[in-house]
Amino acid sequence: MLDNLTQRLAKVVKTMRGEARLTESNTAEMLREVRLALLEADVALPAVREFIAKVKEKALGEDVIGSLTPGQALVGVVQRELASLMGADLGPEASQLNFATQPPAIILMAGLQGAGKTTTVGKLAKYLKEEKKKKVLTVSADVYRPAAIGQLQTVTSQVGADFFPSSHNDKPVDIALAALDYAKKHYHDVLIVDTAGRLGIDEAMMQEIAALHAALKPIETLFVVDAMLGQDAINTAKAFNDALPLTGVVLTKLDGDSRGGAALSVRHVTGKPVKFAGVAEKLDGLEAFDPQRMANRILG
Numbered sequence: 324m325l326d327n328l329t330q331r332l333a334k335v336v337k338t339m340r341g342e343a344r345l346t347e348s349n350t351a352e353m354l355r356e357v358r359l360a361l362l363e364a365d366v367a368l369p370a371v372r373e374f375i376a377k378v379k380e381k382a383l384g385e386d387v388i389g390s391l392t393p394g395q396a397l398v399g400v401v402q403r404e405l406a407s408l409m410g411a412d413l414g415p416e417a418s419q420l421n422f423a424t425q426p427p428a429i430i431l432m433a434g435l436q437g438a439g440k441t442t443t444v445g446k447l448a449k450y451l452k453e454e455k456k457k458k459v460l461t462v463s464a465d466v467y468r469p470a471a472i473g474q475l476q477t478v479t480s481q482v483g484a485d486f487f488p489s490s491h492n493d494k495p496v497d498i499a500l501a502a503l504d505y506a507k508k509h510y511h512d513v514l515i516v517d518t519a520g521r522l523g524i525d526e527a528m529m530q531e532i533a534a535l536h537a538a539l540k541p542i543e544t545l546f547v548v549d550a551m552l553g554q555d556a557i558n559t560a561k562a563f564n565d566a567l568p569l570t571g572v573v574l575t576k577l578d579g580d581s582r583g584g585a586a587l588s589v590r591h592v593t594g595k596p597v598k599f600a601g602v603a604e605k606l607d608g609l610e611a612f613d614p615q616r617m618a619n620r621i622l623g
């Protein structure tokens with residue numbers, strides 16, 4: 324079991340009690356520990372570098388108040404900065420979905436295969452129906468994976484939302500527009516569009532989802548990413564962020580034992596708020612994202 328960051332820093336700073344200020348020299352070794360802690364949490368290196376630079380800038384010159392050691396003071400800076408980066412300063416509205424549009428509000432789901440898109444559509448449909456009293460329609464634009472359409476139909480019926488059937492003989496954009504037409508005619512408040520995900524990033528897939536985005540003009544485009552993804556999260560996030568104007572992130576599988584460094588990597592690349600956390604396979608396993616809790620988890 325690894326020591327948490329506070330314990331690690333405590334070891335480093337034993338020799339420098341009584342220092343009144345955080346300085347270049349008394350923080351250098353501690354910043355190395357912070358860097359290691361983040362790398363161990365699977366935060367990608369560019370995100371670590373940016374974060375350390377920010378912490379350094381904030382910490383230098385900061386007074387070490389009262390009985391705190393420089394280590395404790397630095398941990399305070401690290402915690403505040405990480406929570407702020409995770410969205411703590413944005414307030415609870417940051418995790419809300421935007422419905423300020425002519426209904427139906429369209430939510431487009433993006434992400435790699437296995438990220439948890441279809442499961443998240445089910446969870447969102449349940450949340451929107453039960454908590455927000457919305458009439459929800461779901462549709463799958465995944466015409467490649469034979470089981471995908473059926474899987475979406477199953478989760479949609481489990482939560483009692485409406486499902487627009489699609490056929491793998493149709494084109495994704497045609498399917499989505501037909502679903503939109505149906506949603507308008509049947510007064511749905513929300514249309515959630517599930518999309519195909521490949522195992523890796525590929526150009527054709529990015530073009531297809533960009534075409535879906537152009538045709539639907541969704542008010543929310545959510546990037547779904549597996550918290551267990553580790554260092555690769557940064558490349559995946561970059562590819563989707565370049566292809567689409569994302570509006571938010573859903574971090575899935577936070578019930579796993581990863582430290583969730585992917586959250587920081589994805590935030591570094593997209594700058595978009597993480598809106599929801601997936602915390603179980605079951606369809607009630609969706610929570611509003613909690614920046615403070617995520618910061619604590621990444622720091623271990």
Ligand code: GDP
Pocket residue numbers: 434435436437438439440441442443520575576577578579600601602603604608
């Ligand atoms: P998609 O390919 O992106 O549509 O991914 P799926 O929705 O099919 O999910 C892939 C796998 O991840 C399935 O076995 C899901 O049950 C599982 N899954 C999705 N979200 C979560 C989550 O938050 N926690 C856990 N433990 N499993 C999840």
